[in-house]
Amino acid sequence: MTNRVLITGMGMISSIGMNVEECYASLLSRQSGTDKARILTTVHRDTYPVSEVKLTDDELSKQAGLSQDRPYTRTTLLGMIAAKEAFEHAGLHQLERLRTGMVSGTSVGGMGKTELNYLDYLQIENPELLSMYIDTHDCGDSTQTIADTLGCNDYVTTISTACSSAANAIMLGARLIKNGLLDRVLVGGVDSLTRFTLNGFNTLMILDKEHCKPFDGERCGLNLGEAAGFIVLESEAAAREGNRKIYGQLTGYANTNDAYHQTASSPEGNGAFLAMKKALEKAGIQPDDVDYINVHGTGTPNNDLSEGRAMERLFAGKIPPFSSTKSYTGHTLGAAGGIEAVISLLSINHQIIFPNLNFTNKMPELNCEPVTETDTSVAVKTVLSNSFGFGGNNTSLVFSAS
């Protein structure tokens, strides 16, 4: 038996669909989910488009099959829907004796409820309201709630490294399996839109007032989004025992730190370069072997230049086809690595490269351009997925056909 880490299930909810199938259909039909905010109440509603899941919390509760009798944050609701989809897809309710865990990434946690109630917590004597929600604020709440509901409790933890959170969760999951601590693990991430994050990113002046233009010479920022994306990783032995369909394997992963600035990436993309390089080394492959890169590509002047330079350096000018699907889903922060893992696997399973929307002008500093039309002519066996976060946290994952 080899030490391969196999993918046996996927789940996703985002601005472009309520499940994997819907998201895939949107990707094919070039349907972006970015629009004026409908659910989030914010003074910036008419200024900055966002990529919202177009359901209220009540509607999400119904979709998740959760009763209304206890408080769930929007983060938990989104996470529950995608996690359930992946869980059912991989048949995790079966073979209960296999050690099954969960690792989730998030940056927002329960902030959605906290920002609504915070002044009440401080000022009004309302212990009831307080006790209902106070323990839903932390990042671990959504993970624990989901793991408790689904019953994957053999090891549960939460990672928060900004925009690389979900990718790091996937990386840890693979290592837990390889080190024999778990047989199966639900991994990915979730973040919901909050005024906290929207205003925070606004102070950094990296939001686009239009739909973002990743890797475009005239790009001016990102669109914030919300989503949840989970995949199921299994050891080969567990997958065989369950007679599971295999959607791919996680062959490479690496996490590095740019160590340049708290929020900006180094101009040469040093951390990005190292993350991609190490991930390929882990996978035991050459840059030539990569068929498609799902780039981090947020659409900010800083990231795309940094990432582009890193790619040119690593691939010595022969960059494989690449695109940023954030042009569809927005930047979903802690969930990005999770939904982009699903998208990378869709790419492998359907032999398809998804386009980078809104691209018109090549970046003057680079020699490369993203893919702008859906491409089914390329054999896609190996996909590199990048997630680069604040704090210089850079993660690259390599997915391969099984």
Place this chain on the structure above:
Amino acid sequence: MYSEGMPDTFVNTSGHKLKAFDPDYKKYIAPAAARRMGRIIKIGVASAAVCMERAQEKNPDAIIVGTAMGCVEDTEEFLIKMIDNKETLLTPTSFIQSTHNTVAGQIALLLGCNNYNFTYVHRGFSFESALLDAMLLLKEKEASSVLVGGLDELTNNHFEIYNKLGYWKVSTSCIDSIRDKSDGVLPGEGAAFFILRTEKDDHTLAELSGLEMIYKPDDALLQKRVLELLQKHALAPAGIDALVLGINGHGEEDRFLLSLAETLFPETPIAAFKHYCGEYPTASAAGLYQAAYLIKNQEVSEAAWQTGNRPKQISNVLFCNGFRKDYQSVTLLSKC
């Protein structure tokens, strides 16, 4: 932040909160950088600096931090301003610092460290998750020296909010309060950092042999997992020379650890630590420090001991911590 040893006078109280010491930050962080850092970030960075100094480590192969609540002060600052100003006239600094991985990120920045950098945020297992990751990295030979830390801060707002829910124990004597089994816990905060290496050297305090996290156990399950951990290392309960227990004085929560001690380790001396640091989700980092210190120095302060007996020779210490009943962890430390 802890100075050498765990002296009896090592308690810093502000009202009835156990406030972490603020060291002379200038020694560890350039004033220009420190000026922009929230308190928990300064405490974390300074703790890590002291730890690396003691271990003579300049560039660890990995930096891993556990924090359940993250940078609360900065989060509150940005949040309150956002609400008060109705989402206008906001500045980035507190937002940037509010991300949970700020401490790990700042340490990397100050060291120029490009290596593996993770932050765990899972409640009473935040520090344990970081520790487990570090142990895996060493086992995988992906690292030979890892900086691991656990930290959480207690802001005034955080204290007030939980005060309304009746979480805190008001106490004039911390040492007595963790024995009284009444309701409430001592409000605390702190940071503790460690260097984990594969090779022993002159700085080594102890060997970290095993770690178990047990979620929502009953007494039987907790005891079973403890015995399994010991068996894995060819030990029986009698082979444990001292217990370090994370009892916090809240009867309902402490009963797991006390029942464990009574059932499996009735004769073993017990040392506590939460009268020094109070209760917070990553207090287990402070406890691990005490357990490691105990092995290295073969003693801790008199005030820490909870039972009448004292260990003679300390070769194996079992460190058991609980956070809000659901999060129980057990760590085995050995002399090396």
